[in-house]
Ligand SMILES: Nc1ncnc2c1ncn2[C@@H]1O[C@H](COP(=O)(O)OP(=O)(O)OP(=O)(O)O)[C@@H](O)[C@H]1O
């Protein structure tokens with residue numbers, strides 16, 4: 228057994244967005260950012276709004292390409308993988324909870340979760356059972372057949388969480404997962420995420436403005452002026 | 460794979476799909492376009508068939524043979540010899556003589572007198588309005604000339620005869636109008652008086668005798684067979700009507716070109732609507748990718764979806780086409796009143812099939828290219844660009 232395995236490694240990563248409008252300079256968002264995420268560890272990313280937290284998370288998860296720098300997932304070069312390998316990782320090893328919970332709008336809550344399970348090669352029967360269990364766990368047992376636009380913002384967020392967790396990923400990327408939840412549900416989601424870290428050795432990369440929530444994490448990074456610094 | 464199929468059908472037409480309306484509109488658009496093309500195509504073909512049909516029945520026959528002889532008995536035996544060919548239905552003697560007919564009150568019609576041993580298709584489609592056709596020593600005038608020439612009139616025919624001094628001299632003959640006939644060919648009716656061959660020969664005994672031939676076989680091969688019998692001067696209806704035939708061929712090419720343009724319009728429509736549909740689905744695609752569907756599967760999914768929409772649209776078009784053809788007879792009366800011809804519409808199955816596959820194939824290609832373009836971007840970029848472009 229290896230000790231303290233780095234699940235994810237960012238090495239001198241930079242990212243800029245092309246200027247909006249004409250003739251402007253590209254906007255540099257991240258510069259020389261290095262950090263690592265470990266198994267069975269929760270890592271919080273904090274920082275002001277617009278500081279690039281979501282951008283950093285998306286690059287870490289391979290949803291956005293970096294300009295320069297290396298990203299390694301379980302020791303393997305993430306940008307260097309082919310689509311097949313990366314898709315497989317997304318399906319089996321990663322769970323995403325986006326900032327503005329994004330669901331498949333044409334499908335019901337149950338289907339959203341079920342499809343995710345089926346893509347990870349579960350049979351339809353197993354996928355259905357997993358999806359049901361997961362939705363009940365986030366308190367949506369009575370909203371199974373509601374479509375995205377028939378759910379409240381908080382309910383959508385919880386469906387997204389259920390979907391992210393249904394395949395028991397080894398890393399969870401969560402971009403303000405409790406941002407639109409009431410205290411009770413926020414607490415529920417918080418507890419759920421931390422229990423996964425402790426019981427299932429999941430690595431959690433969490434963006435949050437909530438200091439209590441961040442405080443529960445093993446490690447806190449702060450994003451400021453395009454760089455990260457460790458706080459704790 | 461089952462999952463992909465399921466998703467594709469959901470994206471295509473499911474009630475839950477927000478863009479179902481777009482799918483349905485695309486399908487209906489395809490159906491109507493296909494129907495329009497089939498309608499134009501079959502009308503065009505029917506019109507041309509109709510026109511040629513008349514020419515081949517009344518005017519020039521399928522084939523004709525100029526004997527250059529004036530011996531009726533000899534001509535009749537040649538006709539029998541030709542009729543003995545398996546591929547020939549009818550062979551009969553006829554001759555044309557340009558005439559001007561004048562009735563007792565002085566009104567005239569210029570045309571020709573056709574002396575003919577009417578048989579087969581010609582006889583079947585030759586209608587007597589009044590009187591009896593082909594009575595010896597009488598002529599039949601057409602219904603379209605009844606304003607000038609009436610039944611039982613004595614018509615004075617003026618025609619040119621070879622003379623002893625001058626090469627030709629005008630001569631006159633009075634003949635009874637024993638019948639009024641009509642056919643479906645207005646041009647033929649207007650210019651033609653009919654009689655039997657002996658009556659025509661009694662006006663001009665050195666008239667050039669010809670033989671008309673009806674066949675269901677390919678006229679060019681029949682032409683060859685008749686030539687093998689030793690008669691070189693055979694012409695097919697295409698030879699005889701060469702200028703008309705080539706004009707019609709040109710017309711056909713022009714129509715082909717118009718149809719090509721129509722298809723082009725459809726293809727552009729397919730491309731645009733497929734692009735619109737795909738752009739609307741861009742964030743769905745990003746979502747599917749983020750939960751682990753590979754690019755190629757996302758692409759397959761949306762290509763399948765496009766195929767489904769295109770197939771349903773085209774099937775609708777095919778259905779509409781056959782329905783239109785089936786219902787046409789009940790409105791053909793109105794068509795007859797407005798364009799004056801009875802058309803029999805047909806759909807050529809191969810053409811329909813070709814059209815079907817062209818449209819479906821293009822839908823697939825358009826969707827393939829569209830998804831390919833979209834999938835080039837990073838997943839997050841696909842989210843960001845949603846509904847903008
Ligand atoms: N596609 C894009 N094109 C141009 N600029 C972008 C793009 N996406 C993000 N940005 C800019 O990058 C900066 C960082 O965005 P990001 O979403 O990472 O911020 P954040 O730290 O998550 O903020 P918040 O706490 O409000 O979610 C912002 O200033 C934003 O305007």
Ligand SMILES: [Mg+2]
Pocket residue numbers: 280281282326402
């Ligand atoms: Mg953010």
